[in-house]
Amino acid sequence: MVKKKKRLKKGILFLLVIILTAGIAGGYYITTRHNDIEEYNVDGLSIQHQFLTVNPYSRSGKNLPRIKGIVVHYTANPGSTAQNNRNYFENLKDKHTTSVSSHFIIGLKGEIIQCIPLNEIAYASNNRNKDTISIECCHPDKSGKFNDETYQSLQKLVQALMSTYHLDKNDIIRHYDVTGKSCPKYFVDYPKEWEKFLNSL
Numbered sequence: 001m002v003k004k005k006k007r008l009k010k011g012i013l014f015l016l017v018i019i020l021t022a023g024i025a026g027g028y029y030i031t032t033r034h035n036d037i038e039e040y041n042v043d044g045l046s047i048q049h050q051f052l053t054v055n056p057y058s059r060s061g062k063n064l065p066r067i068k069g070i071v072v073h074y075t076a077n078p079g080s081t082a083q084n085n086r087n088y089f090e091n092l093k094d095k096h097t098t099s100v101s102s103h104f105i106i107g108l109k110g111e112i113i114q115c116i117p118l119n120e121i122a123y124a125s126n127n128r129n130k131d132t133i134s135i136e137c138c139h140p141d142k143s144g145k146f147n148d149e150t151y152q153s154l155q156k157l158v159q160a161l162m163s164t165y166h167l168d169k170n171d172i173i174r175h176y177d178v179t180g181k182s183c184p185k186y187f188v189d190y191p192k193e194w195e196k197f198l199n200s201l
Ligand SMILES: [Zn+2]
Pocket: 072, 073, 074, 124, 175, 183, 184
């Protein structure tokens, strides 16, 4: 009877070791797959992970220790897709023309590509890079107005991030609010539309 108990204990211990090892190995596997496309579903949102290669021009790999806000941007490139913009960020590692990136890009069909993990800083919002998540939005024309698909994904993504990081409406800002830059243009040109967006969250 005693021996059996000992064997059982050993068995349980063995199983625990296996489970723990598999867990650690599993986590490692995910983090090393940063260049592959993975699809995640968060609160009914489909988010495609296409993390950039770590490089000084678009993904520094520097830690983002706390998240105090979300900054909304527009791409300033009418008609370009989320994938186009993601590829532009990625190619900066070879072109070295500028340093820019964003955690998320929302496309014209409402698709969402995540370029940077949320525990790393992106290069989008100047002196607020250190404590905010950035979202770039695609737009069909020069007015910078988001179409319905992009707008709705932005609402859902911001709402999901607000609840994850315990943020309120005052923490959701435009790039304009950081630097005075006309970004996102439509929400700078029409402040009432920005108010409407904030009130919809
Ligand atoms: Zn911007």
